[in-house]
Amino acid sequence: MILRWLMLIALVLAVPASAKPIAFPDRFDPIGTPLQSLQSREGRTVHFTDTGEPGWRPMLFIGGVGTSARAPELVAFLDTLRRRLKVRIIAVERNGLGDTAYDPAWTFADYTGEVRQVLDRLGVKRFALVAISGGGAYAGHIVAAMPERVDSWHMLAAIASAPASTPVCTSDQAALEAGLGRQVGAPRVFWAMSPAGVVAKVPGFADRAADEGAHAYFIAGQRGDARGVAREYRRFCDAPAPVAAFPAPAYFYYGEADPLVPPSQGEYWASKVAGKVAFRRYPGEGHDVQYRHWDQLLLDVAGHGDHTLVCERGRARLVAGLVNPAQLSKTATLGVCAWLNGDDVGH
Numbered sequence: 001m002i003l004r005w006l007m008l009i010a011l012v013l014a015v016p017a018s019a020k021p022i023a024f025p026d027r028f029d030p031i032g033t034p035l036q037s038l039q040s041r042e043g044r045t046v047h048f049t050d051t052g053e054p055g056w057r058p059m060l061f062i063g064g065v066g067t068s069a070r071a072p073e074l075v076a077f078l079d080t081l082r083r084r085l086k087v088r089i090i091a092v093e094r095n096g097l098g099d100t101a102y103d104p105a106w107t108f109a110d111y112t113g114e115v116r117q118v119l120d121r122l123g124v125k126r127f128a129l130v131a132i133s134g135g136g137a138y139a140g141h142i143v144a145a146m147p148e149r150v151d152s153w154h155m156l157a158a159i160a161s162a163p164a165s166t167p168v169c170t171s172d173q174a175a176l177e178a179g180l181g182r183q184v185g186a187p188r189v190f191w192a193m194s195p196a197g198v199v200a201k202v203p204g205f206a207d208r209a210a211d212e213g214a215h216a217y218f219i220a221g222q223r224g225d226a227r228g229v230a231r232e233y234r235r236f237c238d239a240p241a242p243v244a245a246f247p248a249p250a251y252f253y254y255g256e257a258d259p260l261v262p263p264s265q266g267e268y269w270a271s272k273v274a275g276k277v278a279f280r281r282y283p284g285e286g287h288d289v290q291y292r293h294w295d296q297l298l299l300d301v302a303g304h305g306d307h308t309l310v311c312e313r314g315r316a317r318l319v320a321g322l323v324n325p326a327q328l329s330k331t332a333t334l335g336v337c338a339w340l341n342g343d344d345v346g347h
Helices: 002-014 072-085 108-122 135-145 173-185 205-218 227-235 263-268 296-302
Strands: 035-039 047-051 059-061 086-092 127-132 150-157 250-255 277-282 307-312 316-319 330-333
Touching: 002 072, 035 108, 047 108, 047 173, 059 072, 059 108, 059 263, 072 205, 072 296, 086 108, 086 296, 108 135, 127 135, 127 296, 135 150, 135 263, 135 277, 150 296, 173 205, 173 227, 250 263, 250 296, 296 307
Parallel strands: 059 086, 059 127, 127 150, 150 250, 250 277
Antiparallel strands: 035 047, 047 086, 307 316, 307 330
8 A cells, every 4th residue: 555655656746747837928029119200391201219108208319420210229228227217218310321311401400390390290298308429419409499398408428519620620521421431331440439438348239339330321222321421520510509598407428538529518518508507527438428327317317317326335326416436436336236347347
């Protein structure tokens, strides 16, 4: 009898436990923000992207020089934080980039009008305005044209204008196109960044940036056409947008060691603000502050602009006020703790 019971127990133990039922999805996972389009009143096809979450805080994002409507994907390495803060990103493509045809007569005013039409189509009345690098010149015109719709204004290493003496301004359009031809024809060259900065910290960033370049310069069959990006550079030689006494909160983020867009450009924009200004300066940092401090930008957009995000001893927390990076301990860094890579602590 005992032997029989032992055999039954052995048999039960030998039968594998029933596997948990597979939870099959009822929707697809996103593989990128889809490109949308509308026909403008002027007869142009305007392309844009929209992460599309209804009820979330809208952000109009203007990417750097030569970027397409897919540029927000360059900051998707913090998409979990974006979703937790409920920030919705909208980007409107510019002339001659990505899927948007090149028009030599297109102006800042055209962009402002197209942005207005996209926002109206989406039912977005008020928004946070965010621009990085070369997108700053366009953001200035948005602020000047529709300040009543801008809840907060954010400029990360964002240009106001280029000095008239720079080669970009002294060269004619044809010469500039020829000079940019090699870079535009090789997106990895155009997007070459310091290996010691964000590229070293964010896995896959360099590859995604090269993909953005390929989208901007090849996706519509333009085969490395440099006209759009050359005209963008030339546009920076125009006088800055006529912004006057912007009333809403404004936030500026600049690297003090940035050779391309120094803090003086942000100081110009700050001088046009009548309301509250938070100027975040980063000693020793260069042009990639636009990506390195995207976490702080998201917090500022979401209404936490009176705090600074700090990671210390493996724990991220909000600290009241603007924190001077030079005063952080050696075991701390600004932003999420993901920026701490082994023993490499970057302020």
